[in-house]
Amino acid sequence: MFARLIEELPGFFGYYNVLFLGKAALATLGLSAIGCVVGTVLGLLLALIRMTGSRALAPLRWLAILFVETFRRVPFLVTLMLVFFSFQLSGADLPLFVVAAISVSLIAAAFLSEIIRGGFDSVHRNQWDAATAMNFGLLDTVRHVILPQAWRVILPPAFGFFVLFIKDTALASQIGVLELTYAGKVLNNKGFSAALVFAAILLIYFAISYPLSRFGARLEERLAPSRHQGP
Amino acid sequence: MHHLDIKGLEAAYGAVPVLSGIDLPVAKGDVIGLIGPSGSGKSTILRVLMGLIPPTAGTVTLEGNLVDYRDAAAVRRLRERVAIVFQQYNLFQNMTVLENVTVAPVKIRKRPKGEVETEARALLAKVGLGDKLDRFPDQLSGGQQQRVAIARALALKPEILLLDEVTAALDPELVSEVLDSIRLLAEDGMTMLIVSHEMGFIREVSSRVAFLDRGRIIEMDDARTIFDAPREERTRSFVSKILRH
Ligand SMILES: Nc1ncnc2c1ncn2[C@@H]1O[C@H](COP(=O)(O)OP(=O)(O)OP(=O)(O)O)[C@@H](O)[C@H]1O
Ligand SMILES: [Mg+2]
Numbered sequence: 444m445f446a447r448l449i450e451e452l453p454g455f456f457g458y459y460n461v462l463f464l465g466k467a468a469l470a471t472l473g474l475s476a477i478g479c480v481v482g483t484v485l486g487l488l489l490a491l492i493r494m495t496g497s498r499a500l501a502p503l504r505w506l507a508i509l510f511v512e513t514f515r516r517v518p519f520l521v522t523l524m525l526v527f528f529s530f531q532l533s534g535a536d537l538p539l540f541v542v543a544a545i546s547v548s549l550i551a552a553a554f555l556s557e558i559i560r561g562g563f564d565s566v567h568r569n570q571w572d573a574a575t576a577m578n579f580g581l582l583d584t585v586r587h588v589i590l591p592q593a594w595r596v597i598l599p600p601a602f603g604f605f606v607l608f609i610k611d612t613a614l615a616s617q618i619g620v621l622e623l624t625y626a627g628k629v630l631n632n633k634g635f636s637a638a639l640v641f642a643a644i645l646l647i648y649f650a651i652s653y654p655l656s657r658f659g660a661r662l663e664e665r666l667a668p669s670r671h672q673g674p
Numbered sequence: 675m676h677h678l679d680i681k682g683l684e685a686a687y688g689a690v691p692v693l694s695g696i697d698l699p700v701a702k703g704d705v706i707g708l709i710g711p712s713g714s715g716k717s718t719i720l721r722v723l724m725g726l727i728p729p730t731a732g733t734v735t736l737e738g739n740l741v742d743y744r745d746a747a748a749v750r751r752l753r754e755r756v757a758i759v760f761q762q763y764n765l766f767q768n769m770t771v772l773e774n775v776t777v778a779p780v781k782i783r784k785r786p787k788g789e790v791e792t793e794a795r796a797l798l799a800k801v802g803l804g805d806k807l808d809r810f811p812d813q814l815s816g817g818q819q820q821r822v823a824i825a826r827a828l829a830l831k832p833e834i835l836l837l838d839e840v841t842a843a844l845d846p847e848l849v850s851e852v853l854d855s856i857r858l859l860a861e862d863g864m865t866m867l868i869v870s871h872e873m874g875f876i877r878e879v880s881s882r883v884a885f886l887d888r889g890r891i892i893e894m895d896d897a898r899t900i901f902d903a904p905r906e907e908r909t910r911s912f913v914s915k916i917l918r919h
Binding site: 567569570572573574575576577578579583587588591592 | 721724725726750753754757758760762764765766767768777778781782783830
């Protein structure tokens with residue numbers, strides 16, 4: 444068995460295979476990064492919309508709730524198909540990668556907005572009162588008072604979500620995006636042994652996901668330090 | 675003209691009425707003591723004045739101008755002239771003592787940071803916290819937090835200061851210190867509304883005292899009348915009960 448694997452190695456790491464795997468890894472990395480970044484920005488925006496109080500913004504709040512509740516509840520694959528076929532119906536001819544990127548961003552936004560909202564809710568109401576009484580607006584309050592206290596509640600589940608999310612981008616293969624899992628299947632079909640192919644895929648997933656977790660831990664140390672050493 | 679004139683003010687939490695028909699005329703430089711049993715609505719009056727709870731009826735007039743609490747810009751203008759020290763201090767937990775005092779003047783009022791910090795240091799030294807500038811609120815005692823909250827309010831240079839249970843967490847020594855600073859502020863013409871259970875303090879510092887019960891002002895008079903010769907039976911029984919403690 445091992446002898447066979449070693450025999451296969453040079454062929455497996457041939458120029459075209461490495462290029463192929465590299466491209467697939469980039470697709471996975473790209474989808475993950477776009478989902479995490481766009482999702483965070485949109486998620487923050489959605490959470491902010493839901494914090495507003497004015498009557499004029501009520502319709503916007505309802506839309507935000509509808510959006511979040513929909514995309515949190517619908518399976519990833521269904522969202523992907525929904526976006527895929529909506530674009531197809533509307534006649535817009537977007538590259539598959541873009542369709543996948545839009546889908547993952549929508550999903551990430553919905554989940555992250557709930558994580559961020561939970562963080563906002565964890566901060567005591569009296570912090571809002573003090574800020575409001577000193578004429579802080581919504582954005583100033585969130586930026587200077589609420590977010591700094593909410594990071595410790597937001598970051599762990601957010602990065603937990605990111606890690607799950609990287610794996611879920613594999614579903615993009617269902618609409619034909621060449622990402623890591625798909626590439627694994629292709630190579631396996633080409634005759635390379637499953638053990639070799641999927642071990643390589645596993646390592647690449649790990650190489651994407653592990654630094655992200657480390658980054659999350661670092662961010663937590665920076666943004667939500669625990670300070671109870673000194674008297 | 676009254677500095678602050680409250681007429682027929684009502685407020686509710688949901689469907690539960692908390693204030694009914696509060697009339698409270700406040701002249702410039704007045705120090706109004708608000709006393710009354712727990713839950714009588716003392717904090718609520720201050721919160722309504724700050725625009726944290728919408729009034730359901732009544733009017734508030736600030737130097738002759740009616741304050742429309744539905745108009746966000748009008749409420750912001752009011753908050754540039756009125757500051758509050760909360761019963762729970764409400765210090766920003768993510769900021770040091772110094773940052774708590776400087777954040778609003780610098781970030782919201784856009785005043786120069788250096789100048790604001792110098793003032794803040796002086797204010798904090800005055801309340802005996804000159805050596806705690808870099809502490810966080812959860813590293814301070816209740817009394818210390820309260821004094822930070824006072825410094826934070828004063829850094830806003832308000833014309834009117836609302837103080838909620840400002841002596842509750844202070845030891846007797848500090849009560850007299852805070853009392854002195856408040857008397858100084860009063861001499862400078864600062865208008866104040868002070869909520870306290872500390873009757874000795876209220877009696878010393880107030881020009882007038884209002885006794886509240888269940889969301890109504892039962893009686894309002896100068897301190898001596900309220901404490902020594904109240905007209906209302908309810909005031910009498912409250913004052914005698916609390917003075918015995
Ligand atoms: N957030 C709230 N939601 C509902 N009811 C509230 C809320 N805050 C206060 N109340 C009620 O409003 C009434 C007045 O409360 P308030 O805090 O003004 O009393 P207080 O006179 O300041 O009392 P204390 O001396 O205990 O501070 C009380 O009956 C209280 O239970
Ligand atoms: Mg109170």
